[in-house]
Amino acid sequence: MVKNLLAAAAVFLLLGAAAYASFFIAPTDVKQGLIYRILFLHVPSAWTGLTAFFISFVANLLYVWRRQPRWDWLGISAAEVGLAFTTVVLVTGPIWAHPVWGIWWTWSPRLTSTFVLWLLYVSYVLLRTLLEEPDRRALLSALFGIFAFIDVPLVFGSIRWWRDQHPQPVVMGEPGSGLDPIMYKVLFFSWFAMMALMTLLIRQRYRLEAMRSDLETMQHELEAA
Amino acid sequence: MSLLPNTAVLFGKELRTEFRSRELLTTTVVFILIVLFMFSISFRPTSDESRQIGPGLLWLAFLFAASLMLQHSFLSEQHNDTLSALRLSVSDPFAIFFAKLAANTLFLLLTELLLLPIFATMYNVPIVPVFHWLLLVFFLGSLGTAIVGTAFSAISAQARMRELLLPLLMLPLLTPILIVSTEVTKGLFDRAPYLQWEGVGFLAVFDLVFLTALWLFGEYLLEE
Amino acid sequence: MPPVSSPVGLRFENIDKRYGGLLALRGVSLTIAPGECVVFAGRNGSGKTTLLRIAARLVRPSRGTLSFSGDSTGGNENTVRPGFVAHATMVYDELTAEENLLLFARLQCVAQPENRVESLLQEVGLEGRRASLVRTFSRGMRQRMAIARALLHEPSVLLLDEPATGLDPQGVTWLAGTIRLLRDSGRTILMSLHGESEISSLGTRAVRLDAGSVVADTRTGATFRSILTFADA
Numbered sequence: 001m002v003k004n005l006l007a008a009a010a011v012f013l014l015l016g017a018a019a020y021a022s023f024f025i026a027p028t029d030v031k032q033g034l035i036y037r038i039l040f041l042h043v044p045s046a047w048t049g050l051t052a053f054f055i056s057f058v059a060n061l062l063y064v065w066r067r068q069p070r071w072d073w074l075g076i077s078a079a080e081v082g083l084a085f086t087t088v089v090l091v092t093g094p095i096w097a098h099p100v101w102g103i104w105w106t107w108s109p110r111l112t113s114t115f116v117l118w119l120l121y122v123s124y125v126l127l128r129t130l131l132e133e134p135d136r137r138a139l140l141s142a143l144f145g146i147f148a149f150i151d152v153p154l155v156f157g158s159i160r161w162w163r164d165q166h167p168q169p170v171v172m173g174e175p176g177s178g179l180d181p182i183m184y185k186v187l188f189f190s191w192f193a194m195m196a197l198m199t200l201l202i203r204q205r206y207r208l209e210a211m212r213s214d215l216e217t218m219q220h221e222l223e224a225a
Numbered sequence: 226m227s228l229l230p231n232t233a234v235l236f237g238k239e240l241r242t243e244f245r246s247r248e249l250l251t252t253t254v255v256f257i258l259i260v261l262f263m264f265s266i267s268f269r270p271t272s273d274e275s276r277q278i279g280p281g282l283l284w285l286a287f288l289f290a291a292s293l294m295l296q297h298s299f300l301s302e303q304h305n306d307t308l309s310a311l312r313l314s315v316s317d318p319f320a321i322f323f324a325k326l327a328a329n330t331l332f333l334l335l336t337e338l339l340l341l342p343i344f345a346t347m348y349n350v351p352i353v354p355v356f357h358w359l360l361l362v363f364f365l366g367s368l369g370t371a372i373v374g375t376a377f378s379a380i381s382a383q384a385r386m387r388e389l390l391l392p393l394l395m396l397p398l399l400t401p402i403l404i405v406s407t408e409v410t411k412g413l414f415d416r417a418p419y420l421q422w423e424g425v426g427f428l429a430v431f432d433l434v435f436l437t438a439l440w441l442f443g444e445y446l447l448e449e
Numbered sequence: 450m451p452p453v454s455s456p457v458g459l460r461f462e463n464i465d466k467r468y469g470g471l472l473a474l475r476g477v478s479l480t481i482a483p484g485e486c487v488v489f490a491g492r493n494g495s496g497k498t499t500l501l502r503i504a505a506r507l508v509r510p511s512r513g514t515l516s517f518s519g520d521s522t523g524g525n526e527n528t529v530r531p532g533f534v535a536h537a538t539m540v541y542d543e544l545t546a547e548e549n550l551l552l553f554a555r556l557q558c559v560a561q562p563e564n565r566v567e568s569l570l571q572e573v574g575l576e577g578r579r580a581s582l583v584r585t586f587s588r589g590m591r592q593r594m595a596i597a598r599a600l601l602h603e604p605s606v607l608l609l610d611e612p613a614t615g616l617d618p619q620g621v622t623w624l625a626g627t628i629r630l631l632r633d634s635g636r637t638i639l640m641s642l643h644g645e646s647e648i649s650s651l652g653t654r655a656v657r658l659d660a661g662s663v664v665a666d667t668r669t670g671a672t673f674r675s676i677l678t679f680a681d682a
């Protein structure tokens with residue numbers, strides 16, 4: 001119990017430090033003013049979401065190989081946390097784009113890829129609700145998760161190729177948008193803080209899933225008796 | 226008792242079943258026709274606009290149609306539990322997938338070829354000079370769609386809400402196919418048509434990647 | 450019927466099968482000698498079907514192992530392919546009787562498939578309907594199709610899940626005769642049945658399942674009759 005509180009406290013401290021750095025340590029951007037600082041939330045969320053999905057992918061592979069319920073629990077936990085971070089990317093995108101460029105949405109590579117990613121993992125979560133038998137649910141959603149993650153590099157690749165055919169102005173922290181060295185440091189520190197948050201969230205969600213699964217087993221046993 | 230003979234036998238079965246009733250092909254063709262017509266009504270594109278948006282509409286229509294048509298693939302095997310009979314009879318479960326995805330690719334390709342002249346007429350786009358290239362792009366795009374759709378048909382056949390589930394699973398995953406196929410087709414519909422080999426290569430890679438994934442994991446999709 | 454070249458036995462070792470929280474089979478251990486004809490009795494839901502599907506290798510046990518023994522395995526158990534007659538007929542409605550059997554014969558690389566299909570159609574009494582779509586068949590005819598399909602590759606092991614379902618008395622007599630021939634030619638047969646009948650009397654051993662466990666076995670002293678008649682109690 002104490003360990004949990006300490007861990008949570010450490011994560012919040014890290015996040016606080018990252019926020020402080022975003023506002024006070026990173027230099028001002030001449031063109032965009034204050035709003036550009038959302039970069040330090042927008043970009044690391046994308047990277048963290050991707051990391052969470054990768055963890056889910058590995059868990060899915062392990063489940064198909066070993067068939068132990070804990071990999072199924074890890075798979076769904078990491079996927080949901082990844083979905084949360086991905087949602088942050090999709091929400092901060094318009095918040096950033098509107099004041100600066102006057103549009104709500106841009107089909108920038110990051111936003112487009114993230115949107116597809118979001119759709120893929122929403123499907124993953126939805127699929128699980130439509131499969132009732134626990135072993136079948138775990139296996140089929142793991143297999144879908146594997147296919148979904150294999151698609152990720154193809155999604156990024158196809159979008160980049162399309163962008164190369166149709167050059168667009170570089171916006172919102174896309175590669176080539178020209179960042180200051182200090183900005184990079186703050187960016188990576190933000191990412192570090194978010195990874196800590198991700199780990200915390202996955203652990204909590206995992207525990208919840210383990211408990212839910214035990215409950216389900218007990219319910220079935222009661223019904224059968 | 227190897228993979229290819231089993232696949233050939235099952236491929237024959239898939240074709241025979243479909244060509245006996247032709248239900249799948251006819252309904253799919255009509256569906257795409259309706260979609261193209263409705264797109265055309267809502268946009269009423271000029272000839273230049275057709276060249277711009279036509280490819281996207283065409284591929285969208287194909288993908289929607291595929292996501293409906295491919296449900297049938299494994300759903301049909303639930304009737305009388307013929308899937309178990311297949312699993313008992315073949316030496317490599319991948320033969321079941323291989324045969325089905327080959328048949329599905331063929332069906333998709335047939336519907337596309339049937340509709341291409343109609344599309345060209347409705348949208349005023351010349352296709353004859355680039356027909357062989359179009360065939361290549363359609364083949365690679367349909368193959369990728371069939372691979373993913375056939376695999377996921379095995380999943381959705383076991384779930385609730387299966388009519389909505391297959392499109393939900395398939396379509397986001399096929400985004401790369403939509404993006405690249407549309408782009409390459411656009412180049413072929415241009416006033417000075419050109420083929421983007423990078424795009425063609427990308428489609429081939431997509432197909433190879435998912436064919437391999439299906440080969441590795443297919444038997445687990447069929448587990449009871 | 451020619452004798453089977455090398456008889457095959459089976460062993461279930463500590464088999465569990467779990468569906469969610471429900472244990473369909475718990476700790477089932479059975480050794481079945483080559484050539485035995487075992488009747489499985491038990492209420493609906495006692496696990497008979499699950500056990501047969503595990504033997505058919507359609508279902509993977511949650512725990513425990515299934516193994517086959519005998520010369521024909523040649524060290525590779527994957528070459529044993531039991532013939533399976535299930536609740537569902539496992540044939541295609543949209544194909545004719547002949548097309549169905551040819552399909553499965555070719556998939557299993559049966560030698561001279563056309564001849565084999567022809568002789569089987571005659572054996573099950575469907576040669577007059579060989580060119581009719583299975584969709585037009587009665588329940589009894591479909592069951593004969595299912596049995597024909599299971600016998601295509603001349604299996605050493607036969608798994609029959611309530612095989613008399615849908616058969617009229619004539620059909621049951623015919624089936625009993627067929628099973629007798631198969632048994633006498635040395636094939637190992639596992640059948641799940643409800644109650645006593647012409648078919649159950651062919652068994653050389655009976656086992657009763659209840660709630661997923663083996664509760665009685667003629668090998669360990671129970672009588673045939675007691676196992677079968679309590680099945681519906």
